[in-house]
Amino acid sequence: xxxxxxxxxxxxxxxxxxxxxxxxEFEVIVGAMLTQQSTWRNVEKAIVNLKRERLLTxxxxxxxxxxxxxxxxxxxxxxxxxxxxxxxxxxxxERKYNGKLELLFSKPVKDTRDELLSLDGIGPETADSxxxxxxxxxxxxxxAYTKRVYERLGLAEGHYSELQKFFHYNLPRDLVVYKEMHxxxxxxxxxxxxxxxxxCGECPLREQCSFERRFINM
DNA sequence: TCCCAGGCAGGGC
DNA sequence: GCCCTGCATGGG
Numbered sequence: 337x338x339x340x341x342x343x344x345x346x347x348x349x350x351x352x353x354x355x356x357x358x359x360x361e362f363e364v365i366v367g368a369m370l371t372q373q374s375t376w377r378n379v380e381k382a383i384v385n386l387k388r389e390r391l392l393t394x395x396x397x398x399x400x401x402x403x404x405x406x407x408x409x410x411x412x413x414x415x416x417x418x419x420x421x422x423x424x425x426x427x428x429x430e431r432k433y434n435g436k437l438e439l440l441f442s443k444p445v446k447d448t449r450d451e452l453l454s455l456d457g458i459g460p461e462t463a464d465s466x467x468x469x470x471x472x473x474x475x476x477x478x479x480a481y482t483k484r485v486y487e488r489l490g491l492a493e494g495h496y497s498e499l500q501k502f503f504h505y506n507l508p509r510d511l512v513v514y515k516e517m518h519x520x521x522x523x524x525x526x527x528x529x530x531x532x533x534x535x536c537g538e539c540p541l542r543e544q545c546s547f548e549r550r551f552i553n554m
Numbered sequence: 555t556c557c558c559a560g561g562c563a564g565g566g567c
Numbered sequence: 568g569c570c571c572t573g574c575a576t577g578g579g
Binding site: 414 | 573574
Binding site for chain 1: 557558559560561562563
């Protein structure tokens with residue numbers, strides 16, 4: 337089963353997702369850092385808090401106190417780390433790029449990626465989400481959901497870079513497809529491919545799911 | 555009560 | 568390189 341037909345099935349089942357939900361590129365990055373090991377529901381609470389306190393620009397976060405940031409991001413868990421990392425990132429942006437994200441993205445993608453990875457709190461998935469959804473780069477993020485879904489489907493396995501190559505080789509080089517595909521996989525996984533829950537009878541990809549066949553009579 | 559959530563960093567080996 | 572642990576709140 338090809339990537340494009342999977343994409344079409346998911347699109348038909350779930351509809352367009354219009355990710356990333358944010359009002360600015362900087363907000364995308366803040367959300368990407370906050371959603372680590374946390375649900376989007378809780379990230380939204382933190383974003384609301386930050387907006388209320390006018391703390392959603394690089395300059396504002398760079399100048400904010402850590403306790404103030406902690407209070408805002410507390411619902412997402414790991415709030416001490418996340419508050420510090422957000423402030424460090426904002427200060428880095430201010431110092432190196434005068435707070436202008438377009439400068440960060442105006443170099444070869446690999447250079448931007450390496451630079452993001454060198455920062456505290458930004459690993460492969462966060463860096464690639466930032467590159468795709470804030471930078472508009474053709475980079476496909478691999479999260480735990482994507483790994484689980486594709487392993488259950490028997491389509492791909494391996495570590496981060498191997499799974500990412502599979503998507504880069506097999507997906508149409510189209511920004512909308514990349515953005516939607518990642519979002520659709522997350523929706524699929526949340527509804528039908530939870531950890532340790534094989535019951536996925538309504539899954540739009542159930543015909544292809546080897547995991548289901550092991551647990552359900554088909 | 556336990557498990558999980560759109561990870562990351564640092565350590566031991 | 569691989570594997571483990573700490574980080575922490577909120578919801579099912």
